[in-house]
Amino acid sequence: MSPTMSKLPYALAAAAALLGAGAAAGYLWAQRSAAPHAAATAGTAPTPAAPERKVLYWYDPMSPATRFDKPGKSPFMDMQLVPMYADADEAAGTVRIDPGITQNLGLRLATVTRTHGAQEIHASGVLGFNERELAVVQARSGGFVERVPALAPGDVLPAGALLAELLLPEWAAVQQEALALQRLGQAELLAAAQERMRLAGMPEELIRSVLASGQVQSRVAIRTPRAGVIQELEVRAGMNLMAGATLARIQGLGTVWLEAGVPEAQSAAVRVGQAARIQLASRPGETLDGKVAALLPALNDAARTLRVRIELPNPGGALRPGLSAQVRLLGATQAAALAVPTEAVIRTGQRALVMLAEGQGRYRPVEVLLGGELGSLTLIQSGLAEGQQVVASGQFLIDSEASLKGIRPQPTGSQP
Template sequence: MNSPMKRLALLSGLALALGATALYAVSSATVVAEEQEPTTKEAAQTERKVLYWYDPMSPQQKFDQPGKSPFMDMQLVPRYADEGGDSATVSIDASITQNLGMRLATVRRGALANSLEVVGNLTFNSRDIAVVQARTGGFVERVYARAAEDLLEAGAPLADLLVPAWVSAQEDYLALRDAGDPDLLAAARQRLRLAGMPPALIARFERSGQVQALWTVTSPIAGVLQELNVREGMTLATGQTLATVNGLRSVWLDVAVPEAEALGLHQGQLVEARLPAFPGEVLSGSIDAILPQANLDSRTLRVRVELANPDGRLRPGLTAQVRLARPAQDDALLVPSEAVIRSGRRALVMLAEGAGRYRPLEVRLGQETAGSTQILNGLQEGQQVVASGQFLLDSEASLRGILAQALASPDTQPTPALHAAQGKVVEIDDGSVILAHGPIKTLGMPSMTMSYPLADPALLDWITVGDQVQVSVRETDDGLQIERLDKLEAQP
């Protein structure tokens, strides 16, 4: 073999040797990778420590190993140590909370301001009303130029009336006066009074000795003419109402106080009022009455304050900013008002539990003032609540089916959380219902159809087979139990 051929053979052998070596190396790396992959997966799985496995349908039964549930045709669900044994919280990464601008506030004790700012409007004083009536039958001879809502002075004329019955009584009185019998004269004077003649008209008749055929009806008080029910030529009956006048010596300030802020109000309490019509002036008064019926639309109590009006410048219809003094509370449990989520039926806060976990919690509210709200039940001093961004957390909790923890008495154990899902009623049995429901995310349960016991048979009063429902279940020692069952509106 010549030299070129030898070199070619040597190069070919060397290439084959190198290729075999590379193939062996790749194969070895693959084997090593395959041997290491289960180890990596196992490490990833063991990053979160599992406390135990359980069946969501029988959470009281715990298992040491994963597998299929002996009760249901489903896999057991792990309970992790970092879940704190509680699935009723929302977990948010720390970086996300910074991006959302989430802000926490500490539940603290402090003093509540002892005043309440509300609004009100001036109304007529219904106790200061004068009603002018016909004392006896007669005729309207003249009506003065008056109309409803005119301002009247005391003694302002309203109408001239002709009363025939008074004419004959006056003539009899004059005849007896000439007779000189004091007893008969006294009886005649009494007859004039019983006929309805006003004392001032009787005195004028006695002084002049002339029969007074006309009676000029006047306003007995100064105020606003509310009604004038006479016209020229009318025939009047005894007791008929001629006019109604509402006085302005004092007015009522009708104040609307939110029912949640009415604690501590009482009759005689001092009130300050400021009217836009009189800038810079402060009017003082006192609570005359707390009316017994609340306004159903605005959920407010009506408080009546009486204000003196000696110069008559306070007119019904004017608005006022009112300050009501209330008993001070020096040791109230307070949170920022912005931290409270009001749903209409109840009030919630998002309780920060640390490590990015937040729990919706029901609270009972007290007074609210100066941006702070009193907490009567549900929180303790030193806890932290979300003051900014809580509505996003509440929405996330609703999407996950997490319901707020209900209030519990201090001497009782906390009630287990409710877990919500939507489903359809398949069958109704005595004390239970078969539901085809979607996943219950807070329990890790998939969609399924099964029977659930009812906490109260009355939950089915308005439910029939085929209804779409919102179901809320609670974990008990005997398994899941339906606590709420709300019918959903049919979609068009």
């Protein structure tokens, strides 16, 4: 057999294999092409396109309060404006937080309750001198200072303590004239001489002493008119004095003033005569009772507080000016009113907000009108209803989220 004839069976087998593979590939291609057509003929509808979301407005996340009608670039930051859609939670004025993570955020709710009681205003203050007890000692006539005890500003003296001994020549001449008229028995002239002694500045005690003793008393002892502390001492031994020269200023310590600063927002609730409870840092555990003596006409510009004056008795001088104090001003009992924990209120300076919990992890910022305070509670005049729940802890996180998303607080008095 020739070599050509011996290779023929192998060639026929290879050709048969190639034809089989081609037939299999054609069958698979036909099945795949027929599948969409079969599905269409079976009645399977194509997937519908998602509806287009409605855009309410565009905003800059860094300045969410400003809204824009069209998309574009923010005039505040180098970034594109973000759309706010109508189907978003924020469009309803709420912030949604997954209930599963509220515990991690430390959120704590409190119920709006109705309560009544005496309103309390808390303030801080400092003790000071009662300036009505200030005594000024002056020379009533020109003369000389002969002696001054060992005194200095800050010394506390009893009433009648010696301040200085003065020699007053002008008084000597007037006294001699009065004594001469007394010896002559001229009653009318003596009365005129006594009047001249008074006009010269002599006290009544000195006039009676001169006429009773018949002796000229030109050396005069100047004594403190009241008990107190020496604030100024302007007299020294050997000085020449002119009439009206100030010798000393004596500040009485029988009573002291406590000047407290009441926040401007609570100043309308303070009245003269209002009871006050005072606690001094230097006397822990002890409470002093007092009353509001005066409301000073000018506010403290730096702290924006009403200056309230409380007068306190000071037996033994135990209350020292300069001591700090905490004050509770007790108001009249008020009718029942809504109240929330004070910590739940967010004060922005222009308004007060609370974060209202609406269930299912939704929270809404609501503007409220505040009343006074009752202990740890703040009274609410409008903006909330009894039984509602507000966020008492972690509300600042929600407020920040609402601000970033451009959610405006619900106005006072409107309903959700």
